[in-house]
Amino acid sequence: MERNKFIEAKRIVIKLGTNILRNTDGNVSLPRVFSFIEDIAALVKSGKEVIVITSGAVGLGKKRLGLESTEGTALKQACAAIGQGKLMSIYETGFDTYGLVAAQILLTEDDFSIRTRYLSLRTTLNKLLELGVIPVINQNDTVSTIEMAPRYENMQVCFADNDKLSALVASELDADLLIILSDIDGLFDANPKINPNAHIIREVDEVTDEILALASGVSDGGRGGMETKLKAARMVTRFGGKMLIANGTVPYIIRKIFAGEDYGTMFLPQKENLPDKKRWIGYATNIIGQIVVNSGAKKALIEKRKSLLPIGMLDIINEFNKGDVVSILDENKKEFARGIVNYSSDSCRKVLGCHSDNILEILGFKNYDAIITRDNITLL
Numbered sequence: 001m002e003r004n005k006f007i008e009a010k011r012i013v014i015k016l017g018t019n020i021l022r023n024t025d026g027n028v029s030l031p032r033v034f035s036f037i038e039d040i041a042a043l044v045k046s047g048k049e050v051i052v053i054t055s056g057a058v059g060l061g062k063k064r065l066g067l068e069s070t071e072g073t074a075l076k077q078a079c080a081a082i083g084q085g086k087l088m089s090i091y092e093t094g095f096d097t098y099g100l101v102a103a104q105i106l107l108t109e110d111d112f113s114i115r116t117r118y119l120s121l122r123t124t125l126n127k128l129l130e131l132g133v134i135p136v137i138n139q140n141d142t143v144s145t146i147e148m149a150p151r152y153e154n155m156q157v158c159f160a161d162n163d164k165l166s167a168l169v170a171s172e173l174d175a176d177l178l179i180i181l182s183d184i185d186g187l188f189d190a191n192p193k194i195n196p197n198a199h200i201i202r203e204v205d206e207v208t209d210e211i212l213a214l215a216s217g218v219s220d221g222g223r224g225g226m227e228t229k230l231k232a233a234r235m236v237t238r239f240g241g242k243m244l245i246a247n248g249t250v251p252y253i254i255r256k257i258f259a260g261e262d263y264g265t266m267f268l269p270q271k272e273n274l275p276d277k278k279r280w281i282g283y284a285t286n287i288i289g290q291i292v293v294n295s296g297a298k299k300a301l302i303e304k305r306k307s308l309l310p311i312g313m314l315d316i317i318n319e320f321n322k323g324d325v326v327s328i329l330d331e332n333k334k335e336f337a338r339g340i341v342n343y344s345s346d347s348c349r350k351v352l353g354c355h356s357d358n359i360l361e362i363l364g365f366k367n368y369d370a371i372i373t374r375d376n377i378t379l380l
Helices: 030-045 057-065 073-097 115-130 162-172 226-238 253-257 276-283 295-303 345-350 356-363
Strands: 011-016 049-054 102-107 134-139 177-182 242-247 265-267 290-293 313-317 325-329 335-340 377-379
Touching: 011 030, 011 162, 030 049, 030 073, 030 253, 049 073, 049 115, 049 162, 057 073, 073 102, 073 134, 102 115, 115 134, 115 162, 134 162, 162 177, 162 226, 162 276, 177 226, 177 253, 226 242, 226 265, 242 253, 276 335, 276 377, 290 295, 295 335, 295 377, 313 345, 345 356
Parallel strands: 011 049, 011 177, 049 134, 102 134, 177 242, 290 325
Antiparallel strands: 242 265, 290 313, 325 335, 335 377
16 A cells, blocks of 8 residues: 555554653653654644553653562552653643643543443543544553452453553544554564564555564563554454554654655555444453354354354353353354353353253243344454
């Protein structure tokens, strides 16, 4: 795709990684941060809508306390509480210089996973953009809504880093373009830190398993790495959006990107473009329960887009309630879909492998013939 066409976008999400917000000594790189703010302000004044996903709160708090590490959940949360205010004051001061208003939004997993909160969040963000405000979003590391109890031991959370958070925001708000800025030039065909002959890949048509296999390592200071960025790209492009990974340490990189200069790796949109509810089911929910299905059920779900019937179930893992989103696994325990269940885990166990006609006799009630109806299933 031509670069000028790729950067055509009305609604843009820009994710700023920890390592580009600070210097090597751990202090905030004010000149770099203000260059981001200057470029983003120019985009907004040109008529574009911009949402900022920012990292850095934990790192700033760690530096302020003079700590060498942030081992342990409580210490990390304390550092986030200290660093978040400092981080937001920089954005507020910077955007105010250009006559723009910034709004702080701190998110947890439940803000996406609980559908009423997710819909409220989306409404609020859309209203802020309508008002010309720049939402500045960060993961709320200061609090945790996931209790450390046996029920949550095997939970798959909808996001655990700001790469995934940026992809969720971009996808759920129908953003045209997600830009992830880190301290790397883009995706390479080998690890450039190990292989000096590694070459950058300028364009990716589809994030396949082979592309995911190119990921290596976690960034210093952050929780992400190339793998989390590639998974973010897979999600965003599946929903019809575009994504760019570029090096945020390049001076005025945002300005150069929108001038059409050839920086970073472009990830091109796919044609599937899932509807909103299926996006939420597949990617924005916390998953506790799992249903293992036989090969026949898997084939019916994938090839014929059928509902999941009790006769196709082999096993029920963990506890869940009617209306929860669960993971659907094949016989090898590999997840291939997710869906909203019509019955609780206890009821599912009782009708395991049974015909739908026997549900009323076994349970004493019958909500649906299907454990999960096809309109509530998202194939991954």
